Amino acid sequence: MSLHEQLGRLDAAREVSGFKSEPAQMRAAAPGKVGELRLGFSLRGGRSVLHDLYRVAPLLVQQALYFDEAMPELPICPIISVGGGILQGDRYKIDIKVEAGASAQVTTQSANRVHQMDANYASQHQTVTVESGAYLEYLPDFTILYRDSRFINQTDIVIAADATLIYGEMILAGRKHHHADERFGFDLLSMAVTARRPDGKKLFTEKLLIEKGDPTIDDPAVMKGFDAFANVLCLTPPDVATRIKERFGTNFPDEAPRAISGVSRLPNGAGLMLRAVGVESYDVRREVRRFWQIVREEARGRTLPQEFLWR
Amino acid sequence: MMPGGGSTKRGAPSGMAHLARLLQFSDSTLPIGSFAFSNGLESALQTGVVSNADSLLRYVELILRQTSRMDGIALLHAHRAALSGDYDGILEADQEIFCRRVGEEQQLMLTRVGKKFAELVLKISPSPVLERWLGDIKAGNTPGCYPVGQAIALAHMGADEREAFVMHQYGVASMILSAALRLMRIDHLDTQRILFTAQGRVEGDYSAVRELTLDEMASFAPVFDVLVAHHTTTHVRLFMN
Numbered sequence: 001m002s003l004h005e006q007l008g009r010l011d012a013a014r015e016v017s018g019f020k021s022e023p024a025q026m027r028a029a030a031p032g033k034v035g036e037l038r039l040g041f042s043l044r045g046g047r048s049v050l051h052d053l054y055r056v057a058p059l060l061v062q063q064a065l066y067f068d069e070a071m072p073e074l075p076i077c078p079i080i081s082v083g084g085g086i087l088q089g090d091r092y093k094i095d096i097k098v099e100a101g102a103s104a105q106v107t108t109q110s111a112n113r114v115h116q117m118d119a120n121y122a123s124q125h126q127t128v129t130v131e132s133g134a135y136l137e138y139l140p141d142f143t144i145l146y147r148d149s150r151f152i153n154q155t156d157i158v159i160a161a162d163a164t165l166i167y168g169e170m171i172l173a174g175r176k177h178h179h180a181d182e183r184f185g186f187d188l189l190s191m192a193v194t195a196r197r198p199d200g201k202k203l204f205t206e207k208l209l210i211e212k213g214d215p216t217i218d219d220p221a222v223m224k225g226f227d228a229f230a231n232v233l234c235l236t237p238p239d240v241a242t243r244i245k246e247r248f249g250t251n252f253p254d255e256a257p258r259a260i261s262g263v264s265r266l267p268n269g270a271g272l273m274l275r276a277v278g279v280e281s282y283d284v285r286r287e288v289r290r291f292w293q294i295v296r297e298e299a300r301g302r303t304l305p306q307e308f309l310w311r
Numbered sequence: 312m313m314p315g316g317g318s319t320k321r322g323a324p325s326g327m328a329h330l331a332r333l334l335q336f337s338d339s340t341l342p343i344g345s346f347a348f349s350n351g352l353e354s355a356l357q358t359g360v361v362s363n364a365d366s367l368l369r370y371v372e373l374i375l376r377q378t379s380r381m382d383g384i385a386l387l388h389a390h391r392a393a394l395s396g397d398y399d400g401i402l403e404a405d406q407e408i409f410c411r412r413v414g415e416e417q418q419l420m421l422t423r424v425g426k427k428f429a430e431l432v433l434k435i436s437p438s439p440v441l442e443r444w445l446g447d448i449k450a451g452n453t454p455g456c457y458p459v460g461q462a463i464a465l466a467h468m469g470a471d472e473r474e475a476f477v478m479h480q481y482g483v484a485s486m487i488l489s490a491a492l493r494l495m496r497i498d499h500l501d502t503q504r505i506l507f508t509a510q511g512r513v514e515g516d517y518s519a520v521r522e523l524t525l526d527e528m529a530s531f532a533p534v535f536d537v538l539v540a541h542h543t544t545t546h547v548r549l550f551m552n
Contacts, residue, residue, distance in 0.1 A: 014527065190529075205410050209529035219373050220360045221351075221535040229533045250544045252358050252537060262540025264414035267454075273413050275536040 007034075007091050010123040010152050015190050015209065019150050023119040028089030035059035035092045039077055039106060041136075042099035048075050050104075052097075058083035059092060068105070071302040076105045079140070085113035086151065092124040098134040098163075103300070105137040111172070111281075112140060114149040114186070121150035121188065128167065130235075131198075132160040135300055136167075139292065142228070142281050144172045147185030157195040159203075159235050164299040167193075168232035168274075168288060172281050176227050183227055187212045195235055195270055203235070203270035223277065226259075228284045232274040233266075234295050241271050243298045248274075248291055259283035263291065333470060336432075336461075337478045339485040343427040343457075348420045349490035349550040350374055350483065354538040356495055357545065364497055368505045371487050375509060377530050378483050379476075379516035382408060382421075382458040384528045386479050387521060389462035390472045393440060401444065401463060402453050407525045409454035414539040416552035422448075425457035428464070438467040476517050484509050490550060 007029075010016070026033055037059040040052025050064035060082050064075035079094075086092070098104050114122060130136050145151060159165055169191060174182030192207040208231070210217070218224045234244065250262040259278030266273055274291045278284035293304040339345075352370065355361040361370045385408035392400025412418045429445040432438065441463045448455035458479055465475040488502040542552055 014523075202406065202410050205407075206413070207527070207529040208531050210531050214531070216373055216376060216532070219369060219532075219534075220366065221355065221370055221373050221538065222532045223534065226534070231533075250537070250541045252354075252541050254359065260534065260537045262537040262544070264536070264540045264543070265418075267410050267412055267418055273536075275533055275540060277533045277537060 006125040006154075007093065007123055010125060010154055013152060013190065015188055015211065016121050016123070016150065016152055019117075019119075019121040019187070021119040023089045026089065028120045029091045030089070032057070033087070033090050035081075035083075035090065037061060037079065037093070038095040039104075040097045040099070041075060041102045041104040043102045048073060048102040048104060050075050050077060058090070059094070064104075068305060070305040071103075071296070071300070074103050074105050076107065079106065079108045081109070081112065085115050086122045086124075087115050088117040088122060088150075089120045090122040092122075094124065094126040096127070096136070096138060097129040098131060098136045100131040101133045103135040105139075107137075108140040110141055112143045114143060114145045114151045116146045117149050117187070121152060124151070124153045126153070126155040128155065128157045128165065130157070130159045130163040130165045132162055134160070134163045136163075136165045137292070137296070139166065139168045139232075139288070140170075142170045142172045142285075145174060145186040145189055147174055147179065147182050149186045150188040151186070152188065152190040153192070155191075155193040157193065157235065158198055159195060160198055162237055164234070164236040164240065164295070166232065166234050166292060166295050168230055169193075170228070170230040170281070170284060170288065172228045173223070174227075184210070184214070184217050184223070185212075186210075193233065195233070201268075203268045204233075204266045206231075226277045226279055228278050228281045230274065230276040230284050230288050232276070232288055232291060233271065234274070234291070235266075235271040236295070236299055238269045240298050241265065244294050245272060247294050247298070251287065259287050261287040261291070329469065332468060333474060333478065336465070336468075337481050339482070339489055341428075341431070343424050343431055345424050345482070345486045346489065347551045348424070348486060349494065349552060350420070350487050351535055351538045351542065351552065352487050352490050353494055353548055353550045353552075354542040354545065358538065358541065360534065360538065361495070364501045364505065367488075367491055367495070367497065368508060371484050371505060371509045372512060373532065373535070374487060375480055375484060375512060376516060377532055377535070379480060379520050380523075381411060381528045381530055382456075382483075383476060383479060383516065384520050384523050384525060385456065386458035386462045386475060387472050388525055389459040390466050390475050393463045393466035398440065398443065401440070401459060402447070404462075404525060405453045405456050405459040407528065408456045408458065411528055413536065414543065414552070416543060417539055420552050421456045422454050425455040425460045428457060429455070429460045432460075432464045438464065441467065473517060477513055480513050480516065481510065493549065
């Protein structure tokens, strides 16, 4: 499917229909505002390498680096946003494929900021393909939605039954210390993810939708007292999922918790979902790392290295 | 059409027997096993998310809102498919709601109650579509989710989609409130007051979702999702979710 078909479907979504005005700056989806990234990983002589790289600014990947001390065979690609964040009218397409037996990690250089908007919206479509026996960690850093921003994202995953993918979405509900209206002050966050087998069988799908003025945001069962959350999918064979779930203890302390988290089973034997909610982004990140470490140990027999001091 | 009800010129049932049967199928004592589920309330109480009548009302209203935007949409689509004889449309609604359900206990609630409901209705009155659907559940061809079974049965009885939607939402609220009576310090008068208040939102919820497609089923309640995970790891518990 062409770039325009996939992004065009997002343009047709009901929730962006109220945000069709053109920016006073460059028009929406103009050249320079359509970022594209295609990453292909495969085994070459027993080593996982980045064999395919295509990029269009404002998205950029330079090369794969091998700096994970606990998993030195892992090619790591940080995605760099040369634009300094997502702007109104931006359209992004990211396509990641890990071929049979290969491993890879894709991350981002820093938090992904969705800037304030007074016209249009930003959209992103991702395809993630993980072939037989392959392993992918796709864990972008936090997405921070500035007030009045609008962001719609669709992620389509195709994964073989014996492959493992950990894919995470971490969201901070605005620059909370910057302005009183920042917390959940954005106009729209729409994030959908669908996972299928290579034969097309649908395993799991989820859509998270937050529109401005949602009266339930401060419900105790939604986000009361918390400003950051994460949904982390771990698509993996059922026996691996069982081992991970047994090791990950639900975290729900009684007194003023900094973060809470728990792991649930996905339908159709697809794997697991970590939900984490916290006060600050680092509180949530700690829960995500706890899960990530168990996933890596159970799926690949490798642990996570110490987090860098500057993260 | 079940015998004994009156009907209008267009064949839609009207009259007293129709209403009586809608009440029967809404009854919280309907033996379909929903008494075993609390819809997260057991964990909500253990973690302090719900602690008294006010927070219980808020919880029930949140679940009703969430349910309308997930199961409610599947129910409406299954009901429309049943009315138009589109059996594949019924299976699609069934699959789409099931592949959005996170948590093994939530999945169990959806499918166990769905299957029991189909079996119960078939004991009472023949319905070829429901029978075919139950056969497909047993053969492993379709998950068998409760709102879809409810939609098939109610379409067969001649209930329109607004009636079906109201009955579904009522069933969710009464399930949580009957669990509340056994889980927390609250009396029947308070739960009835909460139910009465919470029912006030049903029209708004229906209007919000009636035009949405299956792809638009959406939710956002991260703390509730953690409660669902919390319950599977609790040692002492009364309910299955």
